[in-house]
Amino acid sequence: MKWFPTVASEWALQWEYHNLYLHFWIAFFTVVIFLGVFWFAVKYRRRSEDEQPRPILGSNIAEIVWTLVPLLIAMSMFAWGAALYFEYASPPENAIEVYITGKQWMWYAQHPEGQREINELHVPVGRPIKLTMTSEDVIHSFFVPVFRLKRDVIPGRYTTIWFTATKAGRYHLFCAEYCGAQHSRMGGWVYVMEPAAYEEWLSGGAAGSMAAQGEKLFAQFGCASCHLSGQQGRCPNLTNVFGNRVELSGGATVVADATYIRESILNPAAKVVAGFQNIMPSFQGQVSEQNLLQLIAFIRSLSSAGSLGVPAGEAGGIGQRPPATPARVDRRTQGRPRQP
Ligand code: CUA
DSSP states (O other), X not given: OOOSSOOOBHHHHHHHHHHHHHHHHHHHHHXXXXXXXXXXXXXXXXXXXXXXXXXXXXXXXXXHHHHHHHHHHHHHHHHHHHHHHHHHHOOOTTOEEEEEEEETTEEEEEOTTSOEEESEEEEETTSEEEXXXXXXXXXXXXXXXXXTEEEEEOBTSOEEEEEEBOSOEEEEEEEOSOOSTTGGGOEEEEEEEOHHHHHHHHTSOOSSOHHHHHHHHHHHTTOHHHHSSOOTTTSOOOTTTTTSEEEBTTSOEEEOOHHHHHHHHHOTTSSOBTTOOOOOOOOTTTXXXXXXXXXXXXXXXXXXXXXXXXXXSBTTXXXXXXXXXXXXXOTTTTTXXXXX
């Protein structure tokens, strides 16, 4: 007997068990309450016109029991749910990253190695995958039912989710937020591949890594002349900025994560680095979200502390961890012997 709809991620089973637990208590109390109603209705029905019930003046024991028992049950739902939520919001450090951009009415994906996809997402089985997502226009929602994975994709913001696929195959991908006339067609397929097949797919012709593409844009937009020239004084040098704390004029500090870099490109006046004047033009409306992600990938590649792209959860929100991991790890070979 099949208990659940197809389950293809580790998270999906946990989600199902927690969901079952909630439904167990819902069913339990539905039965208890309805049986109680009928039982009391029959047992204490009025038997004659002048029958008067004996008044009940309360019971401390009953009050305590029917307060404490539901409280404990509710807290068990909360504690389990919260534990799952925190796990959902905290991608493991060794997760494979993929960048997703929603745009009426398509899903674009780009892998750090450079491969791009439209309405498709290729991932290996058995490895944690972290998606960093944003939207070029309106709110979309990235939804893969077999993974029990859904998260809104919001313009002007990075959101992340992660999952570990457990079964190779091809699975439906949907947009789960009404986003205009073609919303119902905004979807595609997630291909979960055996690791060897994934490696092969990944090595198939990309126009340079995301960081390399970002480097081109960096030159093209004229950023390089100021930000990499080493002539500190006009612009902050961007070497080793990503993932580290930056002091701002005004005394505050901020961790230079993807959200901060993105804001600084689009609205340079928002958070000016201590000791600098804002002489940078705004690039609002001139750089697509996909290009922003490539620029961020490049700036990240300049830093040895850049392992943390976007804090988990909504940018800057829950699950944020300090950028603790040193140097970028070559995740292709991580945990496996290097090929000769
Ligand atoms: Cu995008 Cu609905």
